[in-house]
Amino acid sequence: xxxxxxxxxxxxxxxxxxxxxxxxxxxxxxxxxxxxxxxxxxxxxxxxxxxxxxxxxxxxxxxxxxxxxxxxxxxxxxxxxxxxxxxxxxxxxxxxxxxxxxxxxxxxxxxxxxxxxxxxxxxxxxxxxxxxxxxxxxxxxxxxxxxxxxxxxxxxxxxxxxxxxxxxxxxxxxxxxxxxxxxxxxxxxxxxxxxxxxxxxxxxxxxxxxxxxxxxxxxxxxxxxxxxxxxxxxxxxxxxxxxxxxxxxxxxxxxxxxxxxxxxxxxxxxxxxxxxxxxxxxxxxxxxxxxx
Numbered sequence: 001x002x003x004x005x006x007x008x009x010x011x012x013x014x015x016x017x018x019x020x021x022x023x024x025x026x027x028x029x030x031x032x033x034x035x036x037x038x039x040x041x042x043x044x045x046x047x048x049x050x051x052x053x054x055x056x057x058x059x060x061x062x063x064x065x066x067x068x069x070x071x072x073x074x075x076x077x078x079x080x081x082x083x084x085x086x087x088x089x090x091x092x093x094x095x096x097x098x099x100x101x102x103x104x105x106x107x108x109x110x111x112x113x114x115x116x117x118x119x120x121x122x123x124x125x126x127x128x129x130x131x132x133x134x135x136x137x138x139x140x141x142x143x144x145x146x147x148x149x150x151x152x153x154x155x156x157x158x159x160x161x162x163x164x165x166x167x168x169x170x171x172x173x174x175x176x177x178x179x180x181x182x183x184x185x186x187x188x189x190x191x192x193x194x195x196x197x198x199x200x201x202x203x204x205x206x207x208x209x210x211x212x213x214x215x216x217x218x219x220x221x222x223x224x225x226x227x228x229x230x231x232x233x234x235x236x237x238x239x240x241x242x243x244x245x246x247x248x249x250x251x252x253x254x255x256x257x258x259x260x261x262x263x264x265x266x267x268x269x270x271x272x273x274x275x276x277x278x279x280x281x282x283x284x285x286x287x288x289x290x291x292x
Contacts, residue, residue, distance in 0.1 A: 001103020002031025003055040005038040006168050006176065007131050009289045010199050011063055018127055018162075018201070020064025022097025025121055027085070027104035029070045029077040030055040059100075069096070071121075085117050086110040095123040102131040106141030115153065116211045124207040128154075128200070134167065135196040145198050147179050147188050152213035154202040159209035163202040167284060170195035177284040185220040190278040 015021065032055045039045040049057035054077075059065040072079035083089065085108050099122045108114040122128055132145045147165050154160040165179040171194045179198075182188045190196065254260045278284060 001131070002033040003058060003102070004033050005035075005173060006197075006289065007102060007199075008034060008042075008058075010131075010166065010168075010176075011129075012290065014127075014129065014201050015063050018203070021059060022064070022066055022126075023094075024059055024065040024068045024098045024100060025081075025096040026068065026070045027099070027101045027118070028072050029079060030059070030068075030100065030102055032058065065098070085114045088113060089117040089120050092120050095126070096121055097123055097126045099126070099128045101129065103133075105130065106133055106137075106143045106145070109142055111143055112211070119204060119209050119211060122204045124204060126204050128202050128204065130198070130200040131168075132198055132200075133195065134198040135190060135192050137195050147190075147198060148215055149213060150198070150200045150202070151181050152216060153211070154200070155213075156205070157210070158212065159204065159206035160202045161205045164200070166199040166287075167278060168197040168199055169278075170197060173289065175286055175288050177278070177286055180283045180285065182216075182283050184216040187217050188281070188283055189276040190281060190284075191276045192278050196278065 032050060032052060034050060036045060039050055044050050049061050056068040059068050069080040071081040071083055073084045075082055099118050101118065105111065105114055118128055133140055134145055137144055150165055154163040167177040167179055255265065
């Protein structure tokens with residue numbers, strides 16, 4: 001993957017909040033995928049940096065990169081460092097101010113080791129940036145990524161800070177969504193009809209960070225169990241309990257009735273899908289790209 005219309009705008013906002021990129025390492029060579037129509041909207045159709053196959057010059061000219069190196073398993077695109085990110089990175093001769101992972105980590109089988117290597121290559125106080133598939137990209141790579149992974153991994157308790165997550169609809173050039181962290185006893189489940197991507201920015205606060213993550217709703221349940229606290233602390237009224245029993249009996253009837261089974265099942269599946277449809281999620285805040 002490479003620099004797109006969406007990632008260009010998000011990197012501009014990242015620079016505004018966190019400052020210039022400094023010494024940059026990209027996972028794989030970062031291609032330039034901003035089409036001519038978008039370049040014209042940006043007023044950059046005649047800019048030499050945007051006429052090149054790779055985005056090194058864009059990162060230097062527009063985002064304050066001092067230098068741009070790349071790491072890859074092969075030299076087929078001219079990477080500076082040839083290394084398999086599936087393997088443990090033992091000797092780190094140089095660390096970088098910014099690590100950019102746009103469309104690479106989903107192709108690395110040993111994802112845990114890959115994320116450890118990324119952190120080792122990042123300086124203390126440096127930034128890690130990901131732009132990765134989140135939904136509806138089955139077959140594109142090995143993995144699709146959940147917000148839960150990055151909220152848990154890039155937590156302050158692990159040695160990171162200022163973690164920001166955004167959700168990008170691959171078919172929407174106007175809007176994207178800020179992802180807000182949910183309470184630990186809830187899951188953030190996001191369905192969509194279109195390809196979704198996750199954009200992550202975090203700062204490595206400590207040199208020796210902790211690379212561990214647990215799914216927060218399970219952690220909550222384990223802690224509640226060990227503390228002998230009832231999991232459901234919200235007591236329901238007797239009327240709501242009775243109404244739930246009635247609804248459950250009605251569902252059982254329609255689900256097991258020959259005439260209504262297909263229609264009811266289709267209705268229930270659609271209801272469940274729309275319940276977690278990302279646009280309606282209360283934990284997402286709609287934002288707009290600065291470039292139209």
